[in-house]
Each structure stands twice: as structure tokens, then as C-alpha cells.
Amino acid sequence: MTRTATETATDELxxxxxxxxxxxDFDRTFRFYTEGLGFQVKYRxxxxxAEITAGxxxxxxxxxxxxxxxxxxxxxxxxxxxxxxxxxxxxRLRENGVQFQGEIEEDAxxxxxxxxxxxxxxxxxxxxxxx
Numbered sequence: 001m002t003r004t005a006t007e008t009a010t011d012e013l014x015x016x017x018x019x020x021x022x023x024x025d026f027d028r029t030f031r032f033y034t035e036g037l038g039f040q041v042k043y044r045x046x047x048x049x050a051e052i053t054a055g056x057x058x059x060x061x062x063x064x065x066x067x068x069x070x071x072x073x074x075x076x077x078x079x080x081x082x083x084x085x086x087x088x089x090x091x092r093l094r095e096n097g098v099q100f101q102g103e104i105e106e107d108a109x110x111x112x113x114x115x116x117x118x119x120x121x122x123x124x125x126x127x128x129x130x131x
Contacts, residue, residue: 018051018058019079021121026050026063028118033059036096037081037123054081078122086111086127093125 023029026047033039039052039059050061059079083089090100090113098115105112111127 018060019077020060020062021077021117021119022064023061024064024119026061029061032098032117033061036098037093038096057081078124080124080126083125083127086113086125089113089125 021029030044030047030050030052033052034041037054039054042051042053042058044050048063052059052061057079086104090104093115094100101114101116105114109129111129113125115123115125117123
């Protein structure tokens, strides 16, 4: 596969990154992602900041007493977590207390299970279909 000049330049420019979430209750949100979803702690600075990881995704959690709610800031962000076996992943997260919204959504390319973090941020597990 031939890479374009833009793809090559981007790969050389960026070494990684993270998604930052503002948490109205830092400790509750931290537990949700680490205990509920199984993210690993890369770094934590009290109840102000943590970087957590799962596979190739990094999330920065930042404590903020005045964080806007999902109702005040709809559609502000969503996080998709790719899995190989959607039913197994949903079952494991349910055992950890995660509550899913609705049924698994399906189309020709992907299957999706939706849920939210304690501040209402939309998350979803997705399984890509082969072919």
C-alpha cells in the first residue's frame, strides 16, 4: 500500500495522544473506567488528573467541580472501544456494574452496544464484522 504525503507527514508529526474527559466526581469516574471497564492506570495525581489506558486508547481524566452535564453540553464526545466478541465484553462489563442502553445495534459493517459513564458521556463497544 502506498502512503500519501499527508499520511507520512502525520505519522512523523504525531507520536500518540489522548482523549480528555472532565469529571464532575473524579473518584466515581475513575472507578467507573478502571474497575468497571478495566482500564489500566498509567498515571494518577490525586483527584485532579489521571491517564488511563486500554489497548491503543488513552483517556485523560481531569477533575472539575463545574463540569457541564451531558444535558448542558449534548454530543460533546463519545468513545468507542473495539472488541472481538461483543456478547462476551457486554457480559463482563455488566458483571462490573455497567448498564447498557437498549439492544445491540447491528448493520452490515458493525455491531454496537451503548452505555454511559457517570457524567453521561456516551461510550460504546463495537465489533467489526468480517468481510
